[in-house]
Every structure is written in C-alpha cells, then in structure tokens.
Amino acid sequence: MFNERILCAGFGGQGIMSLGQLLAYGGMSEERHVSWIPSYGPEMRGGTAYCSVVLSEKEVGSPIVTTNATTAVIMNTPSLIKFEKSVISGGIILVNSSLVNRRVTRKDVNVYYIPAVELAGECGNQQAANIVMLGAYLALTQAVTEKSIISALPKVFGEKPKKFIDLNRRALELGQKAVLGHGPKLAAA
Amino acid sequence: MFNERILCAGFGGQGIMSLGQLLAYGGMSEERHVSWIPSYGPEMRGGTAYCSVVLSEKEVGSPIVTTNATTAVIMNTPSLIKFEKSVISGGIILVNSSLVNRRVTRKDVNVYYIPAVELAGECGNQQAANIVMLGAYLALTQAVTEKSIISALPKVFGEKPKKFIDLNRRALELGQKAVLGHGPKLAAA
Amino acid sequence: MPKSLMKGNEALAKGAILGGCTHFFGYPITPQNEIPEFLARELPKTGGIFLQAESEIAAINMVYGAAAAGGRPMTSSSSPGIALMQEGISLLAAAELPSVIVNVQRGGPGIGTIQPSQCDYFQMTRGGGNGDYSIIALAPSTAQESAEMMIDAFELAQRYRTPVFIVSDGMLGQMMEPVTMPSKVPQQSVKKDWAAVGHDNRRPPITIKTLALDPCDLEQINLRLQEKFMRIRESESRYETYRISEAELIFCGYGSVGRILKNSVDQLRHEGVRVGLLRVKTLWPFPVEAFNVLPPRCRHILSTEMNCGQMIDDVRLAVNGKIQVTHYGRPGGIIPTPEELADHAKNILAGGCQ
Amino acid sequence: MPKSLMKGNEALAKGAILGGCTHFFGYPITPQNEIPEFLARELPKTGGIFLQAESEIAAINMVYGAAAAGGRPMTSSSSPGIALMQEGISLLAAAELPSVIVNVQRGGPGIGTIQPSQCDYFQMTRGGGNGDYSIIALAPSTAQESAEMMIDAFELAQRYRTPVFIVSDGMLGQMMEPVTMPSKVPQQSVKKDWAAVGHDNRRPPITIKTLALDPCDLEQINLRLQEKFMRIRESESRYETYRISEAELIFCGYGSVGRILKNSVDQLRHEGVRVGLLRVKTLWPFPVEAFNVLPPRCRHILSTEMNCGQMIDDVRLAVNGKIQVTHYGRPGGIIPTPEELADHAKNILAGGCQ
Amino acid sequence: MTEPKGSTQIETDRCKGCGLCVAVCPLELLTQDETTVNIKGYFPAKIKYPKKCKGCGFCALMCPDSVITVWRAEKQRRVCHA
C-alpha cells in the first residue's frame, strides 16, 4: 500500500515548511490522501523547525511523523541528531551535506548526502536548497511527479515570474541527478 | 416536641430582623436549637422584608419558614396578604393593627390584632412596635422567657443605656398585656 | 467543487463565512490564530465585521451584544481563553442568544503549552460558568468536517437560540488537508422578533436579560431551558462507527484522537484483532444511544483521549455498568501514535491493564 | 467554649482567621458579602491583610501572588464571580499554590438571582478552567461546620499545596445559628522552600510557573499532579450517614439540602417509611466508598440538589448501575421544603416517578 | 390675594418621602406629612401653602421618583416635560 510518511527538518528560514507543502499539494493533485503539519511553538527563530507530510492511498489518521518516517529530509545538524532515529528500517534519509557536518550512524537506512546549498547555488539561488532536496526525494520514491510539484508552486509561493519556475525546475533536476545513479551514501562522495 | 417556626414580616425599617434575632438569641441561651434567616434581596427599601426563626428541641434542618409557620408576626398589610396562608392550621397570627387595615380571612388560626405602634408610643418610642409584638408572642407561647430576651438585647443592638433596656422591657410587657386575658381576634377590639 | 489544501483553522473560518457569520470578535491566542487572521482578511469582503477585542472577556460580551441585536456572531479562542469566557457563556446560554464559540484546545492546566490537547472536555461539557445550562459541542476530526460542522454550528445556534461550541485542537487546527468546500447555505432568515434593535415606536420595548430576582421566575426559566436542552438531546447527538462489527473492544474517541484511532483499528483488524471505533461527534449531547447498538461481543470500551480521563465519565454513564470501560490518555500536549493505541488495546484484550 | 449566634458567612470568615488566613483578596458580590466585611474588620487585628480587588480576576491573581510568595491567602465570591476566576483557579492548581476559595452559591445561569442554589456543582467539581486538574471541595451544612471546614481547608491547602474550595450557598451564608468556635489551630509552620521570596544571594533563583512548552515536560507535570490527586482521593473524601440502617431509599445531598433532608428523613421514619441520608461533605473527592456500605435493602438513591441534576452524575458513577438513581431538584434559587422531599420519596417507593 | 403663579401636584401614593423636594423649594412651601403613612410605608411630601407656589419647578426637577407635576400661569420656557 502506498503510504509515504515524510519528515522535513532544519533551521527556520531553510524552506522546510514550503518543501512539505509542495509535496502535499502535489500529492493532492494526484488524488492521494494527504496531510501536512508543522511543528509550532513560540517564536524561537533559529531553533529547529520541522514538518510532517503524509501521502497515502487511505484516509490519513495521524498526520504526525516523528516516528515511522519512510523518509527524512534533514537540512541541518541538530535535525539529524534529533530525527535520525525516527526513520523506519529500510527508509531513506536525505542529508543536506552543505550544512550537516556529521554522518548518519544507523546502518539499516538508505542515506544520501546532497550538497544542496552548492547545487542550489548552481541554479542561481542558494535559497533553493530545499527544492534540490525535494528533487532528490522525488527521484528516489516517485511519490509525486515533477509536473504536479511545478503546478503546486504558485499555491505555495503565490504567482511568480517564469524565471522563478525555471529556477525551481532546474533545482529539482539537480537534486534528481545527485541521487540517481549513485547508490546510497555515495551521493556526496 | 417543641418546634416553633416563626415568620416575621413587614416594611424594611420596622425592626423585623431584630425581632427575629432577639428570639433566636433568647432561644439559644435556653439551649434550644435555633436558626434565623432573613429574606434578602437587592436594596428595595420600602418593600416587604421578612425573616424566619426556628426554635426547636432537635437540630434545625430547614430554617426557612414560608410554609408551616406556627406563628406569623405581621407588621404591615402587604405582609398579611403574602403570608396569611403560610401558617399551619391552629397556628397564631399576630397582626400589627396600627398599620394593617384588613382582617385575616382564615378561620382555622388564632389571630390577635395588636395596636403595636400606639402601644410602643405609650412606652415612649413608636419604633419599639416590634418589641410589643414580641411581647405578645412570648405571652402566647412561652417559647422563650422575657429574661432571655432582655439579656439578648445587647447582642442585637449593641451596648445601650439602661433607659433603652427599660423601654424595651415595658414594650414587652404591654405586648404581653395586649393578648393575655383576651381571646383571639378580640385583642384589638 | 475542487479540493483545496487548508489548515483546519482556515476550514473553520471559511465554514463560518459559509454559515452566515456576520461578526467575529476575538482575542489572539495560539493555536487558533489562523481563524481571526483569515476572517480579518475575508469577513469584510462579505460585508461582515471583524473586530479584535481587548480581551477574551470583552470578546464574549461583544458576541453577546451582537447576538442580542440580531447578528450572527462568533468568537474563537483556546483553553485558557475559554476559561475567561465562562461567565459570558453562562449568560449567552441563559439569555438564549445564538452564537458560536470555537475552542482550539491546547495542553493545560494553567498556561500549559500550545501543543494539541483534549483536556478541556469537562470545560466544554460541564459548564464551568455558573448555573444549570448545556452547550451543544461539535467535535470535528478533519478539516473537511471543520468546515461542515461550522456551518452546522451556525444553523443549530439559530434554530435553538443557543450558543454552540466547536471543539477542535491544535493538531486539527494546524494541519493542512484537502477540503471540498460545501456551498453557502441558503439562510432561512429566521425572524428575530426577540432581538433588541430599537422598537421604532411600533411595539413595546424588549429587554434581553438573565436576571430574575424572584426564584419562582428563575425556576420557570430554568425549567424552560431544561426542556429545550432535552429537545436538543433527543435530536442532535451525532457519532460515527467504524468497523465495529464483531468487535470485542471498542475505542471511543473524538477529534484528533478520533481520526488517529482509525489507523489503530485498521492496523489491529489487519492483524486479525477484533476492534472497532465509536467516534463521538457531539460531546454534548453525548450520543448515549450509540452504546445501545454496540455488537454483543463487545466486552471492553477504551475511552481514548489526549487528557487524564474526562470523557470516560460520559462513557461510563452511557453504559451504566454494563460494559467495562477504561481510559487511555496522553496529557500535556502529547499526541498518541496509532501504534501505541493499538498496543494498549491488545494488552487489554490479552487480559492486562485492567 | 461558649456558643455564639452567627451567620454561616461570618462563621466561615472567623474560621479563616482560626485557620491561619493571612490575606483576603476579593470583590463584593451577594450573598457572600459578610465574609469580606467581617475580614475587613477582623483580619487586620491579627496582622493579616484585607484588600478589596478591582475584580474577581484581580482577586484570584492576587491570591496567586500571595501564595507564591509564601502567604496563606483566600478569596470568596459567588457563582458568576467564580466563573470569572476559572483561568486563575486552573493556574493555582497547576502551580500548586495553597489557597482557599469560597463559593457562596446563588441561582443561575447568567446573572440569575441572589437566592440560594447548588447549581455550581459542576463548576466546583469538573473544573471549567482549562486542563486536567481537581480541586478539593468541602461542603458544610451548618454554621458550625462552616467554621470547622474553613480551618480544615487551610490545612489541606498547605498539606497538598493546592487550592481548596469551600462550597456554601446563600441559605447557609445568610442564616444565623449557634456556633461553638473551635480554638485556633496551632500552625505546623510548613517550610515553604518552594516559595518566591527572594533568594537572598544564598540559593539559585526560584520560578513559580505553569508554562511547559515541551509537551513531554507538561505530560510529566500532569502525571505528577494526577498522582497527587489520587492520594487526595484516597484519603480526603468525607461523608455522613444518617439513619440509613434498613433504608430502602437513600437520599443523597449536601450543604443546605443535606441538612433539610434530615427533617425529611425524620418525618418519614416517624411515619414508618424506611429512608436514610447520605450527606456528602466533600464534593471532590466524591465519597465513592460510601456507596459500598449502603444497606443491602437500599433499592433507590435519590440525588437531591438545588439544581437541575448535577451531582447525580457522580452518584451514578459511584454505584455503576448497581442501584437505581434518580434526581430531585429545585433550580433557580428555590429551597425545597422537607415535606416536598419526603413526599417525593414516598412517591418513588410507591412506584411512581421512575 | 392674587391668583397663584404656579401649581404643584404630588402623586402621594408614589412618593418615597425622601424630602428632596422639601429641601429645594425656594419658598419652603413643602413639608413631609408625618401624620400619614402611604401604602409604600413612607411619609409623603405635601404642599403646605399651595397658593404661594410660583411654579419654578425646582421641586419637580429634583424629585427622583417623578411624582411631582408643576404648572405655571405666565407663559415661559418650560423646564422640561419631555
């Protein structure tokens, strides 16, 4: 049964929330049952923020993914420490190696290290690191099509010029490339 | 079983509350179970105020005497209208005939009409009409001794000069005289 | 209608507009802020009024005024904010003023946390304001239901001339889900000849009030109110059953837990364990009748809540000793996982935890 | 000790002084005004502080401050005033601050009337503030008990570091009865090393708080509080039985009705009807154990209250379906007469009213 | 004596005997009648010298219970009878 449970975590400002929302919108347009939920707290900017996304064939019961994640998208070091154990055995951990200076210690998960900031820089904007990570996730799981993500962009970011769409499309592709053809753990070798 | 349930009613300012309290204090000093409770409401001076007193051999359950009164002390006309029916068959109604311009219609109660204001005037203060009524009640029921009432005076009115005590003693006596020797309904004839 | 992805709070707000809300008065508090923020943007577009009050107390009393003057007002808050409204809520119930009050619950007691919770079950169902009164309390489990129940709430409020609670929580409020927005309900414009709108020299003056100094009057008012509550009890309780046939253990839950439990039931059924779910949709009136249709095999009801055990009272009262009832709860803002709930049920069926 | 004739309210106030009350903060409301008025006169004589607050909300928060700083504060109000204190009460329970709160109940809902009532049973026993918490609730039936329970309340508050309710009503508050005043309790001066009194540069700073943003912390706090409530439940419930032997019907009541029922029982016993009384003295913890010792003949419990039926929930939960339970009540400020209660019981025993 | 300039009428049964009208009459024409108790239990106000009344309206203006009505002979701006 299709049941993707994605945990995205990083600093505030790294686009964690929009990454998750793109996935949820994309999944919805493909007639999945979806949910998205942020961690929320008082303004403690600079702390670790995360959100959970569920994409499923069946109604979503619990939208919270802090255990049993099928995939974790890890954007900074504190998030890795906090959430490494949250992924199921056999699941995926995508690590933003541009900012995360340590390695995953578990052996039972598939880990990909992606220099997302650098790759985003290549497309012209370091802020798109989240989209690079999203591209990698899509490539590995085919959970949602790129097309659905592209058409979700205006819903999350509002109407934007074509330039913006193109940049994001490139970021998705770079993310895809960063993991395809590489086995786990080798991506950032 | 000794169980006196007295209802006192009249205008605010007629000393209804203190009449009842004197009875309660008096009863207490004679080791009765006693209770006193006022009617209370927002300041609607000039309306009808009343209080209930229970003097009993047994613990007082309900202190409220709006039905089943053994005696009602009625100081004004509205009170008579309101409480005539509250007295048990065979009970007593004491009417302040100085102010009450109508007669009791029930036949199954013992009624005494007492020109309390005039009698109080005779002792030197019309305000003592309540004490005149109390004297009548004591005479008819022997519920509490005059002595106990006299010693309760300072508790209700605070320390007062001897003159005050004497006045009240006289008022009690006039009240007593007004009913003793007269049959019911004849007192104010 | 196309689907849109919305937060539960936004679905509530949108539902309010569709339900004919004319006025929002409220005071900010997490985790319900998306409701006023949405309405600050959208309500004026429909000719409605959004006004931030200086406090929860002012908010509920503005609601009182607007309802007394014939409006369709609402307010929204979270746990401690609702505590502050208790006097006002008692007045709304006593004066029979149609109004809607949303509680997006967070963890307590005290200031507590802003994380999701269901620890206000008693607050929602047993007053807390003074006197004898009851408030209809609708408990959605999804964003879709949030929108629908909000519309319902406005209708019930008008029909019975009474305040209505929407009982949500931080999880439902903050999560986004697809919603197919219902269409605007054609308002059966109830004639409010009881409202205080000025007599225009055409009829005697009207007073909206709750004071009745004479206890005989107040007793009559109470009996009339109770009669209304009884009518509501008879017609407005709502619930859903899920896979209860042949169930030996039935979870009872509402709101966030009500939906999470579906995962637990699916998991257990998949494992061959016979469990089912009774999801309560109206906390008051509590769907007592639902307990009469449980499968005969059912020997245990697990009242499951994000609190220390409150709804269990109503479950016990409903079954009146006929079935064993226990509580499982996580207080303080913790959301239970479907797995832990399933484990707990298995434990019970295996004879543990009793 | 000689007897004196006092109002129940005065007995409460006097009891507070004997119980070691150091501070009174309150806002006027009928029918409890004799309490602040007495304390305004008498508390300063014992070195205590009487301060009229600008509102009930300010009053309960002053109580919070005084308790946090190591005082033995109290407040007092009546039904709608208590509704306004709900947020503060939840905070007191959460912060574990010893304090006493008197509710001299009047008829509701809304502004209602100032006549006696018991319509705040739920308000007193089911929170109304946010979150999971319980408050010890002592319900005197006489002026004598008012004084004694007040002393008790201050002791319990210190012992368990918790707020304690005194649940009185307008009848008990306004009526005068003889009271033999207990002597001043020697205060076992509990060391309050948790209080915020300035660290004097000798210890780390202390914080009194109820916020716990991390739900894991808040869950732990809740579990600790629940453990305390469980201890209180096990040791502090109180009740009185009156002529229950061989009773077929047992009245259950508290406060004013609890005493009026003695007259009804006496009357019925006199007529040869086998009835008895279970008078509840702690509304919370509810004396569940009392229902285990009822005579085996007892086939009916008549929960009798001056309201529309609230305590009946606790009675039903206590008997869990084993005995039939019905409610008799007069709402809105009406005080039932012993005779009407007796008649109702006879009716039930004759097979009516079921 | 000339025609009275003013005239005052007191609804005695509704008077609460507060005495405010008595205190403000500039001509001291009013008094409290301690010989009668009205149905409300008060000594009602009464005008001692009705012919002397100049119709100034002070008594009526002051009465909290609106039980006094005043008329005046000369045409003049009314104090109020809204």
Add this chain to the structure above:
Amino acid sequence: MTEPKGSTQIETDRCKGCGLCVAVCPLELLTQDETTVNIKGYFPAKIKYPKKCKGCGFCALMCPDSVITVWRAEKQRRVCHA
C-alpha cells in the same frame, strides 16, 4: 600605528547575526560574516579592523544578546558592566 584604544570581543557562537552592533559602531568597524554560519544557523558579527576600535562600547550596549565585551585603554567611566 599606535596601540589600539579599545578592544572588542564577540562570542561568535551565541551571536544571532542581527547586525545591530554593525549599524551602531561609529567607526563602521564591524561586519556580518556571510562566509560562516554559526551553530545556531546565523551569520555572526565580526570585527573587521580590530586595531581601530576606540572602545566606545556602543556595539556592546546595543547587542540584545550580550555577546560583546569591550575594553578600553584609557581610564574612563565604564559604560556598564553591572
């Protein structure tokens, strides 16, 4: 060049990169280091020309996070280190 008049030390790991110190330094000696991200995820402040610091203390006074310490060579009334 002469001995520096002042000296500034920034606890880089606790800096939130708000830039307030940068804005108030009268000599514009401070900058935000966009090449490093500290453990909190911010670009911390750093002093570009440490030798030019006159030790006025403005940067420290302004820092909401109290992460700047300032010393000055000459004896002078301290701004504050209570």
Add this chain to the structure above:
Amino acid sequence: MNLIYTKSKGLTDRETHYCPGCSHGIIHKLVAETLVELDILGSTIGCAAVGCSILCYNYFKVDMVECAHGRAPAVATGIKRTQPDKVVFTYQGDGDLASIGTGEIVHAAHRSEKITTIFVNNAIFGMTGGQMAPTTLPGQVATTAPQGRDTSHTGMPIRISEMLAQIPGATYVARVSVHDPKAIVQAKKAIVKGFKYQLENRGFSLIEVLSSCPTGWGLSPVDAMTWLEENMIPYYPLGTFRSQEETRDV
C-alpha cells in the same frame, strides 16, 4: 396654566426600586427626557449594567440589553457594530465602570465606539450594600473600609473622566452633578450633548454624573446631597474634559 414639569414620556409607569432620595431616579429622568427631546426612543438600544440600576430596563421606554457586571461597553460595542444606525448607550455605576469594568470602558473609548456612556459615580457599591469603590473618598466609611478609606493602604480615589480624556478616541467627556436644580439643568445639557455627539457619528462620549447613595452613605437623602456637594465636587471637579474641538488636534 402651562405645564412646567411632569414625568418624562421616556419613562414607563413602573415605580422604581430605588431607595428614597436615590439620585439614580434623577439621572433616569434626564436620560429619558433627552431621548424624547432628540426623538430617538424608537431607535435607541440601552445597556443596563449590574448595580442598583440593573433594573433600569423596567423604567426606560427603549429596547435594552442587560450586561454582565462591568461589560456594558463591550456589549454596546457588539450592538453598535450590528446596528450602526441605532443609538446605543450604557448606564453604569462606579463599581461597574471604574472597578471591574475598567478594561472595557478604556477600550470602548480607545476604539472610539460610537456609543454614549452615562457613568453614575456615587463613590460606593450601592447594590451590594455599601462596599468601597475605587471612587470612594479618603476617610469615607464603607463596609469594606470600616475605619474609612485609608489611602496609604488603598490609594487615592481614581478620577475616571480625567483619565479617559487622555484617550484620543474619547470625543466628549464631561463631569456633572445632580445635587441641586441648577446642577441638574447643567447635567441635562451635558447628556444631550453626549447623545448628539453619537448622532453626529463623532465617536465615544461619556458623561460622569456625581450621584448620591443615601443608603450606602448612611445619610438622609437631603444630607447626602449636601455631602455630595461639599465632599465629592472638590475632589471630582465638574467640567468638560474633552470635546470635539480638542479632539481635532490629536
């Protein structure tokens, strides 16, 4: 003869429940007369506050809404925002407005709600039996200040009009008295002005009326009026604290 003064047509036939000589009755007349003179009886919605005057809806011939203690300005806000073309007023005592209801009156003024408040300051809690109010004078005896108000313990009385006049949204604020016929005529003028401000949509208006409470003060009605004049007016000076002219330059 010409009718000089009679009971206002804005008042019902009911006898009031007020104590003899209570000046709530005088203030009621002034409000009722104003509503009649401005011809707004039919378009007015009044808000009755908890205090001795809670039952004023029995006396005013207008639609009325009874409010929780202190909250009349919030209720009035709800009404006015629903019926913006109607005239809305609150009638509040000093316990209601200056004690428990401080937040509500300040913020009605702050938002410049287009309502009119009649603030009856009798320096005491009348209804509940004479407790101290924030407006009780220094040394004045109250049941909760049995030795007289001790300002070292409870502060100096608060002057509401002066305080509210500082709020930009308060467009008309005046203090008047009803201790004698002259003062009553002045009071009436201020009340009329307050309602006119509302009719002209200018914003929030408040008229503080110094009032007597013979019962709470333990004085005869006549002595109470003298006490008001001699003790309250010196501490609470009469006058206009704010009117539109001043409002303009804020």
Add this chain to the structure above:
Amino acid sequence: MNLIYTKSKGLTDRETHYCPGCSHGIIHKLVAETLVELDILGSTIGCAAVGCSILCYNYFKVDMVECAHGRAPAVATGIKRTQPDKVVFTYQGDGDLASIGTGEIVHAAHRSEKITTIFVNNAIFGMTGGQMAPTTLPGQVATTAPQGRDTSHTGMPIRISEMLAQIPGATYVARVSVHDPKAIVQAKKAIVKGFKYQLENRGFSLIEVLSSCPTGWGLSPVDAMTWLEENMIPYYPLGTFRSQEETRDV
C-alpha cells in the same frame, strides 16, 4: 585595558529565545544591570507576563513568578502585600498591559502598589505572531489588520503613560526608547529611577520602553530600529509624565 561593557551579572548564562535583534534582549540587560547596581538581586521578586518575554525567568537571576496573561500587576500586588520588604517588579508587553491587562495596571497604579512595571511597547502582539495591539500605529500592518490599522474602525492608538499619569497613585511614569546607544543610556536611568522610587516606598512606578519587534513588523533588526525612531517616537513622545514632585500637589 579596562572593562567597559560585558554581560550583566544579573543575567543567567542561558541564551535567550528571542528573535535576532529583538530589543527585549536590550531591555533585559538594563533591568538586570539595575538590579545589580542597586544590589537587590537577592531581594527582588519578578513577575513574568505572557508574551514573548514570558520566559524571562530563564534569564533574570532573581526569584520570579509567571503570571496569567495581563494579570502581572495583580500577582505583584499579592506578592508585595505578602513580602512588603522585597522589591517587586512586573515585565509586561503591550498586548499584556495595554490590552487584556488594562484593568490590572490601572488599579495597581490606583492603589499605588509599591511595585515597578517595565512596560515593553513594541506596538504589536509579538508572541502570537504579529496581531494588532492597542498601541499599533495608524496604517501599521498586522496579521489582524492586513490592510494596516484603520483608525476609523479601531480608533487611534492608546498612549498608556499619558493615561496612567492621570492616576494619583502613579508616582513615577516615564517613556524611554532603546533604538540607539544614547536612548539606551537614558532608558537605563529611568529604570533605575523607577526601582529607586520603590526602594524609597513612594508608590507605583512605570517605565514604558519603546521596543522593536523585527519579526512582527517584517523588518530587518536594523530597519526596525529606524522605524521605531521615525514612527513610534513621534506618536509616543519620550519623557517623564509624572514624578514625585508633581505627585505632591495632587
């Protein structure tokens, strides 16, 4: 070299949870320095109000009591009346003090409670995400005023210091700012004076500190300080609104 400035000993080692450039941090330093300079760390009890600064008890090295939203002045009253020899202060935001807590602050001033209030006015509800406060400036955008504050709908912003200065019991009331080093030095002086008033038992003191909320305002920390100076100070003039000298002649 001589130490010119370092972190106050009145602050703990904890890093604050405030957003980058939030001036709560600056104000914390000033309060902590004041407590150290007056040598009252050990005898002070602080009251933390609900708002972004609710966690200030993690930073101040004094005993503290966390208060329900808006109620800090009432809690402080309870504390001071129990520990009259201790120094008691409240630290409150504008949502807390000027909105929900209006009644409590007015009456603490009215009773002249011997406490000191630090009133942090950042013209917004910071903690809950940028909603409008009673102090939000005309036209200023907030999440509940998405088009900017419309004064015809919600009135002109309230000036708390001016209002409280009308209350006899308020013995020291001043408004300061922390937008630049010079202002910070002035602010510190006012805070010291406020606490000294308490130590001298004079009565209630309040220091309103104009403060920035870069997050709520949607501005960079540096731009926020400029905005504060250019927009808030003209509406909220700095200065002393009341001090003992004036108090005497009340």
